[in-house]
Amino acid sequence: GDSVTQMEGPVTLSEEAFLTINCTYTATGYPSLFWYVQYPGEGLQLLLKATKADDKGSNKGFEATYRKETTSFHLEKGSVQVSDSAVYFCALSDHNAGGTSYGKLTFGQGTILTVHP
Amino acid sequence: DGGITQSPKYLFRKEGQNVTLSCEQNLNHDAMYWYRQDPGQGLRLIYYSQIVNDFQKGDIAEGYSVSREKKESFPLTVTSAQKNPTAFYLCASGSTGYTYGYTFGSGTRLTVV
Numbered sequence: 001g002d003s004v005t006q007m008e009g010p011v012t013l014s015e016e017a018f019l020t021i022n023c024t025y026t027a028t029g030y031p032s033l034f035w036y037v038q039y040p041g042e043g044l045q046l047l048l049k050a051t052k053a054d055d056k057g058s059n060k061g062f063e064a065t066y067r068k069e070t071t072s073f074h075l076e077k078g079s080v081q082v083s084d085s086a087v088y089f090c091a092l093s094d095h096n097a098g099g100t101s102y103g104k105l106t107f108g109q110g111t112i113l114t115v116h117p
Numbered sequence: 118d119g120g121i122t123q124s125p126k127y128l129f130r131k132e133g134q135n136v137t138l139s140c141e142q143n144l145n146h147d148a149m150y151w152y153r154q155d156p157g158q159g160l161r162l163i164y165y166s167q168i169v170n171d172f173q174k175g176d177i178a179e180g181y182s183v184s185r186e187k188k189e190s191f192p193l194t195v196t197s198a199q200k201n202p203t204a205f206y207l208c209a210s211g212s213t214g215y216t217y218g219y220t221f222g223s224g225t226r227l228t229v230v
Contacts (some may be wrong), residue, residue, distance in 0.1 A: 034218050041122075043207055043221035044160075089159070094220070102152065105174075105211075105219060109159035 002027045006108035013115050019077040021111045023064075023090035026071065028095050033057075033066050033073040033091040034105070047075075047088070080115045087112050108110040119144045121199050123222035129230045130195065138193045138225045140208035147212060149191035150219065153177060154205040163206075166191055172213060195227065203229050 007022040025031065036044040048057030053068035062077045073090060083114040088107040122143040130136045140149065148167045152160040160194040162175030180199025185191055191210075194203045205226050209219040 007226075032218075036218075036221075041224075041226075043223045044209075044219075045221070046218045049218055091218075104162060104165055107160045 002094050002106045004090050004092055004106050004108035010112035013080055015082055015115055015117050016079045017081045020075055021088055023038040023073045023108060024071050025092050025096045027092055027094050028115050029094040031094045035092040036089040063090050082117055085113055085115045121210050121220050123224040123225050127226045128225055131230060133197045135194055135196050138206055140191045140222060141189055142210040144210055144220060146210035150208040150209045151193045154207060201226055
């Protein structure tokens, strides 16, 4: 079955540091890949996505590249801010060749990021 | 504005009670989902529905029930059979076609008192 593995957390950084959160996946079809962010006490928000190999998703200074050869979708940001402190989830949605979803997202376990001033 | 609304934000349940969590969306999404999140944990799928009047069990369906009588609504009932219901419950909706990801509600925090 499909699975997503994220790097162990929590991650603690100083403001303006470089961020990488690793994500690898296994899937049987043609997955789309996502990063979601969850701020304390809130639901998840879509941060960025990529729907095919070599696509790069980007938003709010965050980037992730869909690497089919390494089955990875690592999240990066060049200079984090205190406001980036949150939980980050990697997820995949698997599809058949025609693009029809198999029905549900598979999430990683989440990585807690804390950024100090 | 289109979105997905969960209510209530906080809910307290006595031992042995059933409670129902509301989830409504006006995004015209076919599919809806319920997840449970425990402190410091990831998301676990409870139930999902891809079409009105049909739904499937997720990974942790025991002690929960759902209905999907309308496209816009997917309520979750936490029954007395769920022995450890204290958690944060998240509802989401999405397209069953080529996916654009899910839209999540803001969650309901359920506490047993």
